[in-house]
Amino acid sequence: MTQTNPGSTTVSLEAGTHWICSCGQSQNFPYCDGGHKGTLFQPLALELDSPKLVEISQ
Numbered sequence: 001m002t003q004t005n006p007g008s009t010t011v012s013l014e015a016g017t018h019w020i021c022s023c024g025q026s027q028n029f030p031y032c033d034g035g036h037k038g039t040l041f042q043p044l045a046l047e048l049d050s051p052k053l054v055e056i057s058q
């Protein structure tokens, strides 16, 4: 059983690099969709060496 915190999203991610939104403007949260352009925010690179369930807080 996976418990999640309110305001968070749990996603199943494959191995590789995933670009996570840090600005809160993405229409495809938790992934960066370029909505940060014009702000001081940059997406966070999440690098996984194997598939994982990841909880990401908003």
Ligand code: FES
Pocket: 020, 021, 022, 023, 024, 025, 026, 031, 032, 033, 034, 035, 036, 037, 041, 042, 043, 044
């Ligand atoms: S859309 Fe939020 S960091 Fe890119």
